[in-house]
Amino acid sequence: MKNIIKIFLLSACAATAFTACSDWTETETKNGADLTHSNKSEAYYAQLRDYKKTDHAVAFGWFGNWTGTGVTYENSLAGLPDSTDFVSLWGNWKNPTEAMLNDLRFVQQTKGTKVLISCLVFDIGDQITPTQTDKSISWKEWRHKFWGWGDDEASQIAATEKYANAICDTIDKYGYDGFDLDAEPDYAQPFATDKELWVNPKVMEAFVKTMSKRIGPKSGTGRMFVVDGQPERIPAEYGNDLNYFILQAYASSSNYGLNERFAVQADHFKDHLTPAQVARKIIVCENFESSAGTGGARFTLDNGTVVPSLWGMAYWRPTYDGVSYSKGGVGTYHMEYEYNVSGQTGNYPFLRKAIQIMNPSIH
Secondary structure: HHHHHHHHHHHHHHHHOOOOOOOOHOOOOOOOOOOOOOOOHHHHHHHHHHHHOOOOOEEEEEEEEEOOOOOOOOOHHOOOOOOEEEEEEOOOOOOOOOHHHHHHHHHHHHHHHEEEEEEEOOOOOOOOOOOOOOOOOOOOHHHHHHHOOOOHHHHHHHHHHHHHHHHHHHHHHHHOOOOEEEOOOOOOOOOOOOOHHHHOOOHHHHHHHHHOOOOOOOOOOOOEEEEOOOOHHOOHHHHHHHOEEEEEOOOOEEEEHHHHHHHEEEEEEEOOOOOHHHHHHHHEOOOEHHHHOOOOOEOOOOOOOOHHHHHHHHHHOOOOOOEOOOOOOOEEEOOOHHOOOOOOOOOOOHHHHHHHHHOOOOO
């Protein structure tokens, strides 16, 4: 697959007389005064958009603190490396400003970058329940009343379907490219939650089934449906309804640990997806909220070389029962924290190098 990408990149460079194909892993523009225009040619962007349609290991990240404005690109999608395939917005997606929408449209239409919305999904109506107007009842009672969530399975499934469709309506309203289901039912959380949607497996199944009719590989809409956190908690029969399984493989130190994480997914989905199919959906991610300055933890490659864990993830080939496969890609949490890194040259230095490791360019 990499040989195909290399040939594509070489032809792209020749066709557009680029000085360096690695421009695709550099930041978009140099002038912070204008976030929606570029000095790069339309031919360049056409080739970039075509590249993102090829089968390749993707670059991903959760993007937080989004404003679409500023004297730098730190809080703008426009400042991400050109080769970033898709991002999940971590907050600030419910009521985007005009500046945010302009930023969104620029990366979607010009760079071909897909932008998803993301949130933890525990209780009915998380993130999109309207402001409480009836102060005589508790917030929980308000949520249940608004969505129609009762004590019986039928009402809970109906409320969940309504909730899933409301998320999709938000995606349609603002023109986002899909949804990232943050599934963490077995993880401790720093806030109170009943994890209502996970108590009865049929309820979460209803959520996934409803979403997959409007987004995801089977929807025919071109919009994405991905799951992060614990993909193994999604019913296995819906594996083909999801574009990617995103693993929070934070502070990974070796291929062995990543392969253990991969094996959990391969075992869970084995009756519906082959190991190769699971591997192509796997995106492994590092936590840049805490380690953007170092590129992650210390990761020891099989040859003994120690590299930042994000680079180790980029080199990694998922292996299961002794057979190695191509992965989906790599990503970072709070990717914007890597915009400037002390002691490093350029913006997003670790992500740019990871992209080059996975999809090396020809000069």
